[in-house]
Amino acid sequence: MAILNSIRKRGVFLIIIIALALFAFVLDGVINKGTSSPKGETNIATINGTDIPREGFMKQVEAAQRNLGGGSSTTQAMNVVWERELRRILLNEQYEALGLTAEKEQISNSLRTALANNPTFQNEAGLFDEGKMQEYIADIISRNGVEYQQWLDFEENIAANVLETSYFNLVKGGLSTTLVEGEQEYRFENDKINIEYIQIPYSKIADEDVTISDAEIEQYVKSHASEFEIDPQADIQYVAFSEKPSQTDIEDAKISIESLLESKIEYNAVTKTNDTLPGFKNATDNQDFVNANSDQPFLDKWFFKSELPAAIKDTVPSLAINSVYGPFKVDNSYNLTKLIGKKQLPDSVKARHILIPFLGASSSNPDVTQTEAQAKVTADSIRSVLKNDLSKFSSLVETFSADTNSVPNGGSYDWFNYNAMVPGFRDFCFEMKKGDLGVVKTDFGFHIIEVEGQKNFQEVIKIATVSKAILASEKTLNDVFSNATKFELEAAKGDFAALATEKSVDVRPVNKIGELDANIPGIGNNRSIVNWAFQEDVNVGDVKRFSIADGYIIAQVTRRNGKALMSVAEASARILPLLRNEKKAKLIRESINSTVMNEIATNQNVTVKTATALTMASPTIAGAGTEAKVVGASFGKDAGEYTQLIDGKSGVFMVRVLAVNKAPELQDYSSFAKETPSINTSIYEALKKAAEIEDNRSDFY
Secondary structure (H helix, E strand, O other): OHHHHHHHHOHHHHHHHHHHHHHHHHHHHHHOOOOOOOOOOOEEEEEOOEEEEHHHHHHHHHHHHHHHOOOOOHHHHHHHHHHHHHHHHHHHHHHHHHOOOOOHHHHHHHHHHHHOOOHHHEOOOOOEOHHHHHHHHHHHHHHOHHHHHHHHHHHHHHHHHHHHHHHHHHHHHOOOOOHHHHHHHHHHHHOEEEEEEEEEEHHHOOHHHOOOOHHHHHHHHHHOHHHOEEOOEEEEEEEEEEOOOOHHHHHHHHHHHHOOOOOEEEEEOOOOEEEEEOOOOOOOOHHHHHHHHOOOOOOOOOEEHHHOOOOOOOOHHHOOOOOEEEEEEEOOEEEEEEEEEEEEEEEEEEEEEEEEOOOOOOOOOOOOOOOHHHHHHHHHHHHHHHHHOHHHHHHHHHHHOOOOOOHHHOOEEEEEEOOOOOHHHHHHHHHOOOOOEEEEEEOOEEEEEEEEEEEEEEEEEEEEEEEEEOOOOHHHHHHHHHHHHHHHHHHHHOOHHHHHHHHOOOOEEEEEEEOOOOEEOOOEEOHHHHHHHHOOOOOOOOEEEEEEOOEEEEEEEEEEEOOEEOOHHHHHHHHHHHHHHHHHHHHHHHOOOOOOHHHHHHHOOOOOEEEEEEOOOOOEEOOOEEOHHHHHHHHOOOOOOEOOOEEOOOEEEEEEEEEEEOOOOOOOOHHHOOOOOOOHHHHHHHHHHHOOEEEOHHHOO
16 A cells, blocks of 8 residues: 555656656657667668668568468568569679660560460450450559559569570570580590409598597688588577466366366346256257357267267267266367267268359359349249159259259269268258258258268267367466576576476577578577577577467577688588598508509409499499599590509599490581580579678568
8 A cells, every 4th residue: 555655646757757758769769760670770681782671671571471371481481582682683783784675575575475375365366466465454554553563563574584584595605515515525425444443442441540630620621611601500408388287277177177067056146046057967958058168169960980089989979868978188178078869871972963052152153143032942943843853853953053063963973971061961961861852051052952872871979079178277377487487587697407407397409590590490480589599789698588379488599600611510520531531542552562453452452343334424333333533534544554543432443444445436416515504593693602792681580
């Protein structure tokens, strides 16, 4: 009370303070309008001096996400737009430098090609008609600004494609293959040699006998820097505090659903009397009881045993009618199931029907004008005709039925199962008898149905199930929040891993997170954690709590680096085998004191092997694998000549050429002067590599 009185006395003062705070907040928004980046950036990126403004980029991302569909993330859409904008800017620079433009005739030709198969733009002969296109454009200008803007965007894309094609064709034009290169390709594929060789494998020397220092690996990384560059990365470790129900919550949920079994007496404030509310055991309207008390609505259908949930399939079918099974737990719910019916039904049915739609029915098309009442009269009239003469069924199907799928079959559907059709249609076909004829209303209209056949009768049951989700109580939620907050505060001052062990929570490490990554293993899509890990004012060792859908994550940054070269630890897996083989090759060479192949083979305890029909195009040696360096050196020798010792991929080799079989001369090598393969991607990647790109996306997403 003392605190409340103090607030009342200072009410005006507090209002002024709050007002000033709000004013400062609004003023800050005005001053920083147009900037959502913590660094004050207004551009998503700058590419070779060309800015990509934030506002336009974000609108494109929103549009892209809509186009990608509901399952897509903002990050996916952002990456699509980024690649599109990057490509546009880099290629536009090239067009401007070369003076390339998309001529009107080129655009017109591309439009003709793109629209050739669209009926909207075709004449009576099925050919593209320029006049039809102009009519279409005039029409959308007059009636719909949105469609016209879409057309302008389409034309812009066509023009961009024309420019892109022209540019890449220019580049390819300067890369044509000559006849000399054609002859060389012919020789690579068809000149052959036979050899004998020895191979002293690197495996002869144990890995542990060759020492590679961290300094050697580091030096290799530096001397091959372009192969080992990595973008900014961060490592984190985290613990999760899940808002899952406690054991007490689970027990309370069981007690709660058990209370629905028996009838209970409640005081009625209106009638001033006690009312008896029937429990599930005594409920006479099971559908009403389920819909009033269950998280899942009543499902009015018959179940074959194979369709029943595993938790009840072996128990409920054997119960007496109106008996209740449960409570039983399935995943995160408690359930009660009552058996309310048993009967025999076929597992498949053959039936034919005539569908009469009405205005507003699911299947009705714009041409349907008859009301529901009129459609019912039509359906009843057709049934009367068929009752007197079933032979007219097929002709009436063709005249009246709106179900285009069954009309070609005389309205018939062959042997469909119980769940194949909508409920009303299903119930008539499976619960009536063969030969029965009737009218049934569904969401699609009125069906005149004849049951043509039923087979494989078996027992089915109808059940009513009350299902209640097991939810975390307010106390549990508060406890989880409290525990997560305490962990965050204590971890910020102490040892994260030791504290996790003390609190019996699992620590999960996540390594090599990229600055633009969105998915975190074990957590899912969470840009907020990634953004935090890369903020300039966040240091290694910092800890922060994050809210997620089902609880909290307490994360700690354990490592972070800017754009750099791989560490020794990261690069060693790739480099160790290379450096190790270099040293092994040196040791093997030092152990050889002869230049004669047979002597070397004897001293090194290896055999002389042969390989035939080797080509430069396919440098695989039988018994040794792919050895391009060895085969290449061998092609440089004449028959009878030896190579020097060669350090191959798998060992040290010496080769003697046994025979050189040159392919016959050709008068024309043009068929081997292969066209330059598609290099569009290579050109674009080269432009990207050469570009100066200031990428600020991580400041906004």
